Amino acid sequence: MPEMIxxxxxxxxxxxxxxxxxxxxxxTPDEWYLKRGLVPATLQELIxxxxxxxxxxxxxxxxxxxxPDGAGGPVLGLRFGMSGRLVVDGAAGVAELRHSTNAxxxxxxxxxxxxSDGGHLRVRDPRRLGGVExxxxxxxxxxxxxxxxxxxxxxxxxxxxAPLKARLMDQSRxxxxxxxxxxxxxxxxxxxxxxxAGSLSAPEVRRLHRHLRATVAELGTRGGSHTxxxxxERRGGGTCPKDxxxxxxxxxxxxTTWWCPWHQE
DNA sequence: CCGGATGTTCACCT
DNA sequence: GAGGTGAACATCCG
Numbered sequence: 140m141p142e143m144i145x146x147x148x149x150x151x152x153x154x155x156x157x158x159x160x161x162x163x164x165x166x167t168p169d170e171w172y173l174k175r176g177l178v179p180a181t182l183q184e185l186i187x188x189x190x191x192x193x194x195x196x197x198x199x200x201x202x203x204x205x206x207p208d209g210a211g212g213p214v215l216g217l218r219f220g221m222s223g224r225l226v227v228d229g230a231a232g233v234a235e236l237r238h239s240t241n242a243x244x245x246x247x248x249x250x251x252x253x254x255s256d257g258g259h260l261r262v263r264d265p266r267r268l269g270g271v272e273x274x275x276x277x278x279x280x281x282x283x284x285x286x287x288x289x290x291x292x293x294x295x296x297x298x299x300x301a302p303l304k305a306r307l308m309d310q311s312r313x314x315x316x317x318x319x320x321x322x323x324x325x326x327x328x329x330x331x332x333x334x335x336a337g338s339l340s341a342p343e344v345r346r347l348h349r350h351l352r353a354t355v356a357e358l359g360t361r362g363g364s365h366t367x368x369x370x371x372e373r374r375g376g377g378t379c380p381k382d383x384x385x386x387x388x389x390x391x392x393x394x395t396t397w398w399c400p401w402h403q404e
Numbered sequence: 405c406c407g408g409a410t411g412t413t414c415a416c417c418t
Numbered sequence: 419g420a421g422g423t424g425a426a427c428a429t430c431c432g
Contacts (some may be wrong), residue, residue, distance in 0.1 A: 142410055171427090198411075221411050222429075247429090266428045268411055301421060319410050365408055367414085393423070395408080 141219040141269075142364035143284060143315030144355065146198050149217075149225035152301025153193035154200060156227045157252075157260045162188050166251035166261070168244055174218075174270040181273065185252070189211050190260075195201045196280050197314025200225070217250075217276030228258040285317035285355045289348045296336040296344065303339070304332035305392030307351075315355070316393045323367035324354045326379075331403045334392045 141149075163186065168177040173292040191205035198219065204212035217225070229242055242259065244251065249260035250271045262269060282291045295312040297305070304325060307316045316324070325332050328350040330343060339347065358366050368380050379399035389396045 145410080218412080219410095220427090221409070223411095264428095265430075266409095266411095268427060270412085299420085305421085308411095317410055394416095 142317035164253040222262035222266040223269035299336040306336035
């Protein structure tokens, strides 16, 4: 599931349902899921702490912690890969709160916080492509795509001969855009994914910026990065919803790319 | 059975 | 240094 749209939904869930509850245990059923040298013993320092804020940068969910004395603790960084979900008290992204006390770990639960009230926060990830780390290097990520300014977007593209789509998905330049959102935004912007990123004119960058922010907002409202207008056409025989021409499939930036060579220039 | 899938990282090329 | 490619991770789906 996760591109930034889904991670924002997880952030919202965490903010609504996971803050201010005392952590009583850490679940690490899959140590491979702990990244950058993190080990279960290190996570024990979070016992007695609580989550104090839920932030997001691109596809990275950042959970701030606070000790019993009110002092700030380490930041818990969660990545969800392609199949990860955040589950709080047994519900993923749902409003209702049901504390399923002592609920056993599900088959694909890779990491969890147990609360002293009996509830829990867990990362469920069948494909195991996500991960957990402490104090992730946020500086390594570009500005978030949901709020990036025109100037920052322009700077992210400037001087690059890499394909536009590859640059948009380079998390160190711009954080949050994944394969589906990239195709949707470029299609809406009538820009070819293969254009050298630095070759866009000023009006084209403005157009891209407008569509990027509008698309992220709209897909968020619709409920996911898979709700784009192009989604149903990502298959053999798919046609452009704008002009009915056949869509083309290519590999750009190492990812399958669907686009309309008729109107995307 | 085979191929591909919303992501990231790394080794290895050019 | 920039950019590209393929592999790896593990499961599901068509």
